[in-house]
Amino acid sequence: MLLLGRKETENLKFSSPLASVSEYTLIDMLGVLLVSILAGFLGALTGLGGGSIMIPVLVAFNIPVKYAIAASMVTIIATSSGSAASYVRQRITNVKAAFYLETFTMTGAIIGATITSFIAPRFLYFFFAAFLLTSFFGLSGHMREDFPKQVRQDRFSKWLELQGSYYDQAAEGEVEYKMTNAGLGGLGMMVAGLAAGMLGIGAGAFKVSVHELVLKMPSKVSSTTSNFIIGITALAGASVYFASGLIFIGLAAPMAIGTTIGAVLGGRILNRFPNRVIRYLFLVIVFALIVQMLYKGITLQ
Amino acid sequence: MSEVSGKREETLDLSISYILIVGVIASVLFEIVGIFGYYYSNRDLSIVFAPDFALRGSNFFAYAAQTIQALLFRKWTSISVLAFGLVLLIITPYVRVVVSVAYFGLARNVKYLLITLFVLTTLTASLLLH
Numbered sequence: 001m002l003l004l005g006r007k008e009t010e011n012l013k014f015s016s017p018l019a020s021v022s023e024y025t026l027i028d029m030l031g032v033l034l035v036s037i038l039a040g041f042l043g044a045l046t047g048l049g050g051g052s053i054m055i056p057v058l059v060a061f062n063i064p065v066k067y068a069i070a071a072s073m074v075t076i077i078a079t080s081s082g083s084a085a086s087y088v089r090q091r092i093t094n095v096k097a098a099f100y101l102e103t104f105t106m107t108g109a110i111i112g113a114t115i116t117s118f119i120a121p122r123f124l125y126f127f128f129a130a131f132l133l134t135s136f137f138g139l140s141g142h143m144r145e146d147f148p149k150q151v152r153q154d155r156f157s158k159w160l161e162l163q164g165s166y167y168d169q170a171a172e173g174e175v176e177y178k179m180t181n182a183g184l185g186g187l188g189m190m191v192a193g194l195a196a197g198m199l200g201i202g203a204g205a206f207k208v209s210v211h212e213l214v215l216k217m218p219s220k221v222s223s224t225t226s227n228f229i230i231g232i233t234a235l236a237g238a239s240v241y242f243a244s245g246l247i248f249i250g251l252a253a254p255m256a257i258g259t260t261i262g263a264v265l266g267g268r269i270l271n272r273f274p275n276r277v278i279r280y281l282f283l284v285i286v287f288a289l290i291v292q293m294l295y296k297g298i299t300l301q
Numbered sequence: 302m303s304e305v306s307g308k309r310e311e312t313l314d315l316s317i318s319y320i321l322i323v324g325v326i327a328s329v330l331f332e333i334v335g336i337f338g339y340y341y342s343n344r345d346l347s348i349v350f351a352p353d354f355a356l357r358g359s360n361f362f363a364y365a366a367q368t369i370q371a372l373l374f375r376k377w378t379s380i381s382v383l384a385f386g387l388v389l390l391i392i393t394p395y396v397r398v399v400v401s402v403a404y405f406g407l408a409r410n411v412k413y414l415l416i417t418l419f420v421l422t423t424l425t426a427s428l429l430l431h
Contacts, residue, residue, distance in 0.1 A: 029336060029346035067350065077390050078328065081321040089318035091311070099401065099416050106420060110427055160412070231321070231394040232420065238391055239361060239427040247356040250339075250348035253332040253383045256390060260329055 027061040033254035040079065040262020045273065046282040050259035051076050051201040055128065056289040059296055063251065065121045069200030070246035073113070073237045075255045076202050079263045080230040087224035092166045094221050097179060098228045100160055104186045105207070105229055106236040108193025113240035116198050125297030128199050129290045134206070147175060148216040157182040157215075166221065177218050185215040189229075197237035202230040313404045317397045324393030331386030338379030354380065356387060361428035365392065395424055 027035070035057055036050065043050040051072035058068040087093045116124065153163065162179035179185075188210035196203040204226050211222035241247050340346055348354075358364030365388045371381040398421050405414040 027348075029339070029348055032348070033336070064350075074387060074390060077394060078325050081393055082325045085318045085321040085325070088314050088321070091314055093314075095310070095314060095317065095401075096413060099413060099420065102420050103416060103423075106423055110423070232398070232424070235391060235394045235424060236427060239424065239430065242356050242361050242364075242391075242428070243430045245352065245355050245357040247387070248348065248350055249354050249356060249380060249383045249387060252356075252387055253335060256387070257329050257332050257336070260325065 027058070027063070029250055029254045031061070032058070032251060033258045036075075036255045036258020037262040037265075040259035040264075041266040042262075042281070042285060043079075043259070044263040044266025045269075045278060046285060048282065048285065049076070049202045049204055050079055050255075050263060052132065053285065053289065054255060054259065055200055056292045056296075058251075059125075060292055065124050065296075066116065066246055067248055067251060069116060069124070070238070070241035070244070071248065071252040071255050072200035073197075073234050073241055074247055074252045075259050076200075076234040077231055077238065078256045078260045080202060080227055080234060082260055083263065083267065084224070084228040084231060088228060090166070092220055093224040093228045094162070094164045094179075094217070095228070096160070096164075097162050097215070097217070098225050100162070100182065101186065101189045101225075102229050102232045104189040105193030105196065105233040108190040108195075109197030109233045109236040110240055112194040112197025112199075113237040114197075116200075117240060117244040117246070122297055124199070125293045129293040129297065131195055131199055131201070131203075132286050132290045132293070147171075147177070147218050148212075151178045151180050151216045153178040153180050154182070162215070164221070168220065175218060177216075177221065179215045179217055181214045181216070185210055188214055193233050193236070196230070196233045197240070200237070202226075202234070204230060309404075309408055313401065316400055316404070320397045320400060321393060324389060324396065328386045328390035328393070331382055331389060335379050335383030335386055338377075338382055342379055356384060360430065361391070364388070395428070398424060 036054060039053040039057060040050040042048070043053050054075070055065070055068045055072050058071075059065050084093065088095065157178070157180050160182055162182055163177060165174050165176040167173070168175045189207065192203045192206045192210060195201070195206060204223075207226040207229065208219075208222050211217040211226060212219060215222075217225065238247065336346070356364060358367060368381060368385045368388050371378075372385055375381075398417060402414065402417045402421050405417055
């Protein structure tokens with residue numbers, strides 16, 4: 001199988017003669033589909049999301065990083081919408097908070113995706129590795145409170161009607177909550193959107209941190225609302241990649257099918273794994289992905 | 302929250318939930334059919350990086366219309382089926398924003414009507430960009 005140097009694959013231009021990627025890379029649609037199922041599965045188990053795993057894997061198969069990011073952005077719409085549907089129906093997601101916060105993530109995603117369309121690929125590898133490093137901090141998630149107590153709602157959050165209630169099965173009762181710091185939370189979400197649009201990921205861990213630490217959302221409301229918001233963040237990023245002509249059908253389609261199937265499977269068996277196993281799995285995967293992206297960034301000509 | 306507005310919000314939540322699930326399932330089905338079709342016509346599953354194999358057009362809505370037209374009035378090709386699957390996927394969250402704007406308009410909730418309108422306008426402008 002013919003393999004070109006990295007520089008040549010990074011520099012593939014639309015003006016070049018029709019070029020089958022399989023001549024330059026080690027993967028075809030079936031391969032992308034199978035790897036995506038695994039990535040979606042592991043992404044759902046570890047909470048990393050399919051995109052964070054798929055992009056470094058595709059890059060390892062010599063897919064240009066910008067094409068991988070653009071395809072991942074479309075794929076995220078499928079996984080986010082698929083899981084958000086059931087949480088919205090169960091009324092755990094706070095739809096009003098989501099709409100308010102989407103105005104920030106969407107703006108951040110458009111700026112981030114625009115930067116990616118113009119930036120040299122080398123920087124993307126380093127940004128991606130840096131972002132994965134921050135995921136380690138997500139491990140401190142267990143330090144947060146499940147149900148923040150005595151939240152004093154500020155005037156702006158009250159005006160935005162950022163409160164709600166849902167039925168918590170584990171607590172076997174209705175949980176009422178109030179949010180606060182809507183202004184600061186909005187700025188945090190802008191940063192999350194910027195990272196998501198730029199790197200083709202959901203940035204769910206970052207969003208959840210802002211929700212819980214700044215806005216004081218209960219943890220279940222936080223993760224489900226984050227999932228709901230990710231769909232719009234991804235759409236905003238995908239719109240820029242569409243305009244840049246970076247979304248390739250043969251890459252995005254099998255990725256969307258694979259990660260959706262993988263995420264459904266992962267979500268179904270998540271509760272059967274002990275937390276300790278999941279945590280080790282998370283650390284091993286994130287470490288391998290960081291090494292892979294740094295290696296690519298350093299060795300890129 | 303009054304009982305009436307609580308019921309109304311439940312209707313919005315249900316509508317959004319159905320839009321999301323129907324959009325994702327339909328798009329995945331089209332993509333599966335498209336991949337089988339691609340293999341059937343080419344006996345090969347290579348990924349091609351070329352303009353004809355990218356989602357591109359004067360703007361996203363024009364591209365979506367062109368893809369639907371191709372399916373309705375011309376011969377189905379595996380690439381047009383795959384493209385339609387991706388268009389369905391991309392349009393799914395957009396539709397849920399449109400429905401939310403309509404909901405908050407009907408509920409006369411000016412605050413959230415303006416917030417959702419801002420989201421809709423920005424997304425529309427971004428999808429019209431080229």
